[in-house]
Amino acid sequence: MHxxxxxxxxxxxxxxxxSREFTTHLESCEECRAEVQEMKELSGALSALRAPEEITPSLGFYAQVARRVEAQRPRSPWSWVWLEPxxxxxxxxxxLMSLVVxxxxxxxxxxxYSAGPPRPEAIMAQQAPADNPDMILATLASYEP
Amino acid sequence: MGTLTGTLPLPAFGSRVAVKTRVDYQNSQEGALVRRAQSGDEAAFREIVEHYQSKVFSIIHGIVRQRNDVEDIAQQVFAKVYFSIRNFDFRSSLITWIYKITVNECFDYLRKKKVRKLVYESDLSEDEVRRVENTEPSVDRQAPADETLARRDYVLKLLSRVSEEERTLLLLKEVEGRSVEELAQMTGMNENTIKVKLFRARQKLVKAAQRLDRAPGLVAG
Structure with a gap:
């Protein structure tokens, strides 16, 4: 197009x-004429998107918008605990039950633990066989109450 | 055809010297209202909704034509306005920004509706699909009986082939009847830029129309 x-x-x-210049060129240039003609047709077709009639929003429209905004508002991961009583x-x-347990x-x-540390005899009985006197002596020597 | 389209000069568009008409939206009354809404003032947001709701309804009704869905789409538009108003940068007028959100929401709606229909139909037999098509409103059919509706479907298909910005400019120009000068004021762009963008958008529409006329099945949707 020129x-x-x-x-x-x-x-x-x-x-x-x-303008005169525009129409004169359009008459002489077939290329431009064809393209302008197509654009003119599509320009007319776009008018099909005009609303055929006025629609009046309902009186509670803002309240509905506000509800939608609330529904779509991003929430913290803990908010559902408070929102779902x-x-x-x-x-x-x-x-509470976990705390009690x-x-x-x-x-x-x-x-x-409050019963106190085990007596030396009990330790000796657990750690060493009764028929090993050396081990008993070593255990008694290292015992600290 | 289109010998100059690839080398179209951007600032110097022709012989006329276009006037750069930039409006300071930030310091206007509207700017003050937007700033209040941006700071979380619910009353300011309510004012915006009540001021623009009729316009938004009208845009949606023109594109979608499903009266029952207009209010639902409008609610979604204003919910989007609410959540993104902080990103509004005053480069354009508020109505231009809302207009763009509205048009995008309408095209989203039409796309989702088409996908839903395809999924639904894929579960039906051929006979069932035919029966359903015969009972649906004419706006959804492949070949609507009403010529105006057919033309509207055709235009919507073509508009889905251009960018969001081009679509908004074309609709503001052709549907809302805005002049190039008004568009420059509304968008904060130079008049020459508007002319170039509109021209390129129109060229894309023409090409899409040619493809659609040649092979409707390939371009549709």
Whole structure:
């Protein structure tokens, strides 16, 4: 397409009066004439996308938008615990039960230790056979209460 | 044909000296409203929705024509506006930005609808597909009875072959009736740039139309 057509194409397609230079060139240049004709047809076809009638948004439209925004708002991984009360209660109960079990276990362990260290005789009985007197002496020598 | 299209000079478009018409959107009343919305002011966002909702409805209705879906698409458009308003950089007017989001959302909707239809039809026998096509609204058919709807489907196919920016410019020019000068103001671009972009977009449409007319099955969609 030639420059003279390029310059005035949008005006021509908008229906504004064409310049003499534009029309003269269009009459003489078959190449430009064909291309402009195709563009004009498509320009007309685009008008099919104009809304046929006005649609009035419903009165609660903003509220619907706000709801959609809330639904699509990115959330932290923990937010569902607070947003789902039933699930949150279950999580709280499970945490409490875990604490109770862990606490009971620790208390039991504490009771075992509170009996004090084992007596030397018990250690000797575990670590050395009774028929080895040297081992018994070595164990007794290294024993520290 | 198209001897000069490859070497089209960008700034010096022809003999006329185009006036660069840049509008300072940041310091306008609209700019103040946008800045409030960007800082999380819900009232400002509400004002934006209420100011532009009719326009958005009209754009969607023109492209999609499914009255029942217009409101749903419009909600999604404004949800996108809400989440991306912080990225709005005032280079264009707010309506140009919202217009682009709306058009993209409409094309997304049409694409998803087409995919859904294809998936659904792949599960049906040929007879069932034929029966379903005969009961669907004419807007979804391959050959709509109504000529206006057929023309609209054809134009939508062509528009899906150009870039988002070209599509928005073409629609603002041809559907909204904006002049090149107005488009320059709305987009913050030079008038010559607008002319070049529109020209290239029109050329792409012509080529797409030629391909579509030659082999409808290859280009459709």
């Amino acid at each position: 420059q003279v057509i390029l310059d005035r194409l949008e005006e021509y397609l908008s229906g504004s009066p064409s 039933a699930f949150g209660k279950r999580v709280a109960f499970a945490s 862990l606490g009971s276990y620790l208390i039991t362990r504490e009771t075992e």
